[in-house]
Amino acid sequence: MTFPLFCLQVTAVENRVKTIHAGHKPQQSWSKEELSMANTAGDKKYLTAEERDFILYTNLIRMDAAKFFNTYFQDFVESHNRQMQQYSNYNTLKISRTDKYYKSLEKDVEDSKALPVFWPDEALSWVARQHAKEMNKYNYAEHTSRDGRTAKDRIRQMYPKRPIGENLAFGFATGLGNACMLLLDKGVPDLGHRKLLLDTSLDLNFIGVSIQPHKGYRYCAAMDLVSLPR
Secondary structure (H helix, E strand, C coil), rough: CCCEEEEEEECEEEEEEEECCCCCHHHHHCCCCHHHHCCCCCCCCCCCCHHHHHHHHHHHHHHHHHHHHHHHHHHHHHHHHHHHCCCCCHHCCCCCCCHHHHHHHHHHHEEEEEEEEEEHHHCCCCCCCHHHHHHHHCCCCCCCCCEEEEEEEEHHHCCCCCCEEEEEECCCCCCCHHHHHHCCCCCCCCCCCHHHCCCCCCCCCCCEEEEEEECEEEEEEEEECCCCCC
């Protein structure tokens, strides 16, 4: 059995590769201070361990996308490709370093600037969780809820008239897997997920996430973002 892997993204607003050497773990390239800075959700009990990691890896991308690409992302690529070898459509599922999405990411991370980290928000995580659970229950993969509400509607029910964004990913149970696939954005022509993670225009600063089982794709992940005063 094979499982397609893909992502969906939405936003709304008011009006060169270094190979990881054998025996070198990705976290060894990051200081304790950097890892601590990225771990903004480390003490949030309303999140699972993988959801907390989802925020941590997203923040590492924000802090230094090039370093993330050269460390954790490379480690993920190797692991992912090994796992995908069991499937008949391996050539479709694998991450190729000659693929146009990989090459464009390589360029984008080199051009990226350090960005502020995202801060966890319990209400946003509730919104993300409800949508992820509904997608599983009714076996669909869309930003629009069954009752017709959009991501903007759902998030602005909590935070009216604020800039918002939403990313959806399918097929991955781990925080690292979801963060890496949203960054790669394979198969998404406008690279909307990547742009949202590396956004510099909307001032998005709070995040809610949920990783849930999914009938069609095994797992689904929702990431909701909003810009709020701190």
